[in-house]
Amino acid sequence: MELQPHFALMASYNQWMNAKVYDTASKLSTTELAEERGAYFGSIFGTLNHIVVADTLWLKRFASHPSSTTTLAVMVALPTPARLDQVMFDDLDGLKAHRQWLDSVIINWIAALTDEDLETILSYQNMKGVPAIRSFSSLILHFFNHQTHHRGQITTLLSQAGLDIEVTDLLALIPDEAGSQ
Template sequence: MSLKHHFELMASYNQWMNSKVYEAASRLNETDLVKDRSAFFGSILGTLNHIVVGDTIWLKRFATHPSCTTSLREVADLPSPTSLDQIVSNDFRSLSEHRVFLDEKIIDWISELSDSDLDYVLSYHNTEGVAVNKRFSSLLLHFFNHQTHHRGQVSTLLSQAGEDIGVTDLLELIPEEVADV
């Protein structure tokens, strides 16, 4: 399996898990969604907002890759987040719709990448304004790992609120294959 196929798997996993998380969160009332649970981003809604903020920051950076300017154009045109704890939306429904939009863009964008695109060294400025040059494939690993990290936090917060999101293992999406003999 090529490196690109691994990223396609991660994009599918990201979409699948976000769907499960948002489905579980949708069963909570607004009070439970915004309740400060002493998490890094406070509440379930605060943490979900942070994941959207992080994804937006990274996707806007990725849109500067020469082969990504078209596939990520709609994301590149979004307003830039002003802080990592920014509330993109206090309305769960609109945040959920925005999450679906981002996940569809991620799936489409990753499917258009070539293996050679992954070797590109991306130049960008971090949130503190420091110039950075890093391999695109390594940044993609960070991008998907960041989402998984914070979704793990949300799954704990949901569990504390009495909602179980079910199986979260990537293993569920890894296809069965014929064994080498």
């Protein structure tokens, strides 16, 4: 089974959902975005920041993989977040602009990967310096799953704030194959 098309779909889904989340979140005031809502990262804004932190950490790790040194070279220059709850940007507009840039980096990186690249391993260290050696494709799967997990929390928080983000299913981006049979 070819993995690359599935990861390309996930990268597109990631970009699509982030745009929906940020567009919906922009309807809230700064105070409402920062309001403590009992989520793991506190607020809608805190959770949005966390996703950027985690994506930055993982993309910096992925940049060390031989297949990614060119496509993720831009990530190497970024500062490494010190904490999972670090505030990368203190305003939604700045965070949104960075999110859009990250999503473009992700799309281009995934497009450049081959199935052969995905069948390799990645050696990295977690934030505590503990070394790990894991399947590259499984780590990328984790990367996309992590984003989906926290966006799900955000959509719940947005709903509790009275905002409907509408369709969030990956199914919305999977082409209907009825005409090809």
